[in-house]
Amino acid sequence: MPEAASAPTAPAAPRATIGDSEFDRDTALTPREPGVYDIDLSAGWTIISAVNGGYLLAVLGRALADALPHGDPFTISAHYLTASQPGPAVVRTDVVRTGRTLSTGQASLLQYDEQGREVERIRVLASYGDLDALPDDVRTTAKPPAFPPMEHCFGPEDGPAPVDGSSAITDRLMLKLDPSTLGWALGQPSGKGEMRAWFGLADGRDADPLSLLLAVDALPPTAFEIGISGWVPTVELTVHIRCRPAPGPLRVSITTRNLAGGFLEEDAEVWDSADRLVAQSRQLARVRLS
Amino acid sequence: MPEAASAPTAPAAPRATIGDSEFDRDTALTPREPGVYDIDLSAGWTIISAVNGGYLLAVLGRALADALPHGDPFTISAHYLTASQPGPAVVRTDVVRTGRTLSTGQASLLQYDEQGREVERIRVLASYGDLDALPDDVRTTAKPPAFPPMEHCFGPEDGPAPVDGSSAITDRLMLKLDPSTLGWALGQPSGKGEMRAWFGLADGRDADPLSLLLAVDALPPTAFEIGISGWVPTVELTVHIRCRPAPGPLRVSITTRNLAGGFLEEDAEVWDSADRLVAQSRQLARVRLS
Numbered sequence: 001m002p003e004a005a006s007a008p009t010a011p012a013a014p015r016a017t018i019g020d021s022e023f024d025r026d027t028a029l030t031p032r033e034p035g036v037y038d039i040d041l042s043a044g045w046t047i048i049s050a051v052n053g054g055y056l057l058a059v060l061g062r063a064l065a066d067a068l069p070h071g072d073p074f075t076i077s078a079h080y081l082t083a084s085q086p087g088p089a090v091v092r093t094d095v096v097r098t099g100r101t102l103s104t105g106q107a108s109l110l111q112y113d114e115q116g117r118e119v120e121r122i123r124v125l126a127s128y129g130d131l132d133a134l135p136d137d138v139r140t141t142a143k144p145p146a147f148p149p150m151e152h153c154f155g156p157e158d159g160p161a162p163v164d165g166s167s168a169i170t171d172r173l174m175l176k177l178d179p180s181t182l183g184w185a186l187g188q189p190s191g192k193g194e195m196r197a198w199f200g201l202a203d204g205r206d207a208d209p210l211s212l213l214l215a216v217d218a219l220p221p222t223a224f225e226i227g228i229s230g231w232v233p234t235v236e237l238t239v240h241i242r243c244r245p246a247p248g249p250l251r252v253s254i255t256t257r258n259l260a261g262g263f264l265e266e267d268a269e270v271w272d273s274a275d276r277l278v279a280q281s282r283q284l285a286r287v288r289l290s
Numbered sequence: 291m292p293e294a295a296s297a298p299t300a301p302a303a304p305r306a307t308i309g310d311s312e313f314d315r316d317t318a319l320t321p322r323e324p325g326v327y328d329i330d331l332s333a334g335w336t337i338i339s340a341v342n343g344g345y346l347l348a349v350l351g352r353a354l355a356d357a358l359p360h361g362d363p364f365t366i367s368a369h370y371l372t373a374s375q376p377g378p379a380v381v382r383t384d385v386v387r388t389g390r391t392l393s394t395g396q397a398s399l400l401q402y403d404e405q406g407r408e409v410e411r412i413r414v415l416a417s418y419g420d421l422d423a424l425p426d427d428v429r430t431t432a433k434p435p436a437f438p439p440m441e442h443c444f445g446p447e448d449g450p451a452p453v454d455g456s457s458a459i460t461d462r463l464m465l466k467l468d469p470s471t472l473g474w475a476l477g478q479p480s481g482k483g484e485m486r487a488w489f490g491l492a493d494g495r496d497a498d499p500l501s502l503l504l505a506v507d508a509l510p511p512t513a514f515e516i517g518i519s520g521w522v523p524t525v526e527l528t529v530h531i532r533c534r535p536a537p538g539p540l541r542v543s544i545t546t547r548n549l550a551g552g553f554l555e556e557d558a559e560v561w562d563s564a565d566r567l568v569a570q571s572r573q574l575a576r577v578r579l580s
Contacts, residue, residue: 074553075526075574077367079394079415081387096413097371101576102525104369106413123386123396125369125415127525134551139516141483142547193431226429235392235417236365238528240574242550257432258567260532261424263364265570277548280555282572284365284530286391 015204022172022203023211027059029066035093037063041111043086047167051084053122053234054217055169058210060091060107060124065210067093068103068128072209076126077238084121085111102127131209131244144271145253150176150198159185173218174200174249184224193222193256193264200249207245207272215252216268216281222256223264223287230288232264237283248273262287305494312462312493313501317349319356325383327353331401333376337457341374343412343524344507345459348500350381350397350414355500357383358393358418362499366416367528374411375401392419421499421534434561435543440466440488449475463508464490464539474514483512483546483554490539497535497562505542506558506571512546513554513577520578522554527573538563552577 016022026044029037045055057078065071089111096104104127110118147153153176178196183189199215200207207215216239221232251271256264263286270279306312316334319327335345347368355361379401386394394417400408437443443466468486473479489505490497497505506529511522541561546554553576560569 075369077369077415077526077528079365079367079386079417081394096369097410104371104413120387123394123415125367125413125526127369131551134553137552138550140548140550236367236415236528236530238367238526238572240526240553240555240572242548242553258430258532258570260428260430260567261421262427263424263530263532265530277550280548280572282528282530282570 016201018206018208021201021205023058023201023205023214026055027062027210029059029063029091032090035067037066037091039089039091041084041086041089043168044172045169046086047169051086052169052214052218053080053237054214056084056109056122057124057213057217057237057239060109060122061126061210061213063091063093064105064107064126064128067095068105069098070103070128070130072129072131073213073239073241074102074127074129075238075240076124076213077236078122078124079236080122080234081120084109088112089121090118102129131241134243140277142269142277144251144275145196147196147198147251148178150249153178153198154182169218172202174198174202175218181225184220189225189227191225191227193226193259195219195222195225195254197252198249199252206247207250209241209244212241212245212270212279213239215250215270216279217283219252219254221285222254222266223259226256226259228287232285232287235284235286237281239279239281241279243276243278245272245278246274246276250278259287306491308496308498311491311495313348313491313495313504316345317352317500319349319353319381322380325357327356327381329379329381331374331376331379333458334462335459336376337459341376342459342504342508343370343527344504346374346399346412347414347503347507347527347529350399350412351416351500351503353381353383354395354397354416354418357385358395359388360393360418360420362419362421363503363529363531364392364417364419365528365530366414366503367526368412368414369526370412370524371410374399378402379411380408392417421531424533430567432559432567434541434565435486437486437488437541438468440539443468443488444472459508462492464488464492465508471515474510479515479517481515481517483516483549485509485512485515485544487542488539489542496537497540499531499534502531502535502560502569503529505540505560506569507573509542509544511575512544512556513549516546516549518577522575522577525574525576527571529569529571531569533566533568535562535568536564536566540568549577
């Protein structure tokens with residue numbers, strides 16, 4: 001089809017929209033009482049058996065968007081406590097401070113043990129604002145990373161065999177990895193802690209601030225390219241949303257510079273189709289050698 | 291005196307030690323009840339009239355080191371709510387989860403309004419561990435930034451007139467700025483969002499994980515080098531402590547890539563005298579044009 005090189009693959013079905021998509025349905029919350037929400041965590045966002053940390057952050061982010069007077073996460077810091085499972089969960093929010101420009105809130109995601117007691121999975125602190133109210137000034141020196149055109153990149157569906165680590169979440173994402181960061185999938189990791197991919201939702205829903213919380217934690221771990229194939233659970237993840245993303249696919253670039261003492265950081269930046277830096281994140285993760 | 295180029299200026303008085311120094315005395319807490327601590331915030335760590343955010347983070351970090359079973363901050367995320375003042379304050383901590391390797395806690399710094407009611411200044415989430423228990427594996431690609439020798443760098447005491455923005459805190463710090471990031475002080479900002487300095491405590495106390503929380507937020511704002519002279523209050527600051535720093539001066543390098551919509555990020559990295567990356571931090575700050 002006559003599309004620009006950077007445009008997403010045309011979907012077979014009508015495109016989903018913000019508010020009516022798999023991502024929106026799977027992060028939808030049912031209010032139980034003011035500030036408390038029930039949700040059934042979807043098994044559709046799992047990697048092997050683990051629920052993706054970005055999906056969980058989006059769930060918490062949606063709860064705070066409802067609980068706070070401002071609707072857009074500007075900065076959200078999550079500490080991951082125990083591993084979440086698909087199934088029932090509750091989000092408890094607390095308004096810490098409301099201001100004219102920014103409001104700050106806290107939220108916890110909890111599930112239930114065999115005795116029905118609440119077990120906390122994740123706790124977050126976040127400051128919310130209104131991205132549309134920000135002035136237009138931009139004095140950035142950040143440049144988008146070099147990306148091959150999407151048709152030169154590869155997703156799980158392009159391999160002769162499933163890519164290691166692919167799982168349910170791959171059906172919900174449009175993920176096209178830069179081949180220069182795909183050596184791990186061929187048994188030849190580059191040794192550089194880099195991972196880059198074109199990113200979208202498989203049903204064509206465009207990005208919004210909540211889906212950016214997913215985007216920063218949806219690529220294969222940079223550890224794979226360092227030659228580490230073990231599990232890399234997130235300890236802490238902070239995301240800054242810097243502007244509302246334009247429609248179209250995102251470019252996500254993740255870098256690890258320092259693997260030491262059994263921990264590593266992953267720095268993500270997300271660029272939109274208008275070449276704006278829409279999100280920056282950093283996480284600290286543990287390296288569990290397999 | 292016959293010292294190596296990178297060694298600190300020899301102090302006139304005997305060097306202070308970890309546990310017996312200005313920094314330790316000014317972050318010392320008085321237990322009120324389990325998990326609750328009183329402190330008199332020192333006026334010695336102010337910039338103009340504002341209490342330095344890194345000093346405040348160190349106060350919170352010390353409280354959590356006492357309240358949690360692990361003593362070293364691995365990752366600490368702070369959301370700054372209202373401006374702190376020198377004077378009485380209380381720190382309330384909450385143990386979120388204790389584990390074998392990591393424990394997670396929450397803490398709030400509060401002061402009192404004219405009616406004696408508590409007003410929250412800062413809320414933090416943090417995960418603590420034992421830096422000395424980490425394995426020695428290092429597969430880092432991070433390199434120390436280029437720094438001129440300390441004798442080619444400049445502190446507030448080297449200028450013919452006090453450097454703009456200098457204040458009480460400058461008496462407590464050994465801060466020697468890379469001249470290539472000092473254009474702002476001469477009315478000629480470089481336009482690049484970079485700030486680099488040799489860093490230590492003026493009384494010669496060596497660095498530890500708590501003083502690293504100060505180090506990441508103690509340099510002049512990178513905004514000065516972008517040509518912005520207004521106030522740049524921190525909204526959120528997350529610090530990762532990656533290893534226990536060796537004795538001797540630190541090198542702190544701060545970079546801003548994206549100033550947009552009235553906000554900017556400051557990424558700090560801190561290197562010790564053994565050329566190890568001991569801390570990484572990122573903050574989101576507001577730009578208040580003057």
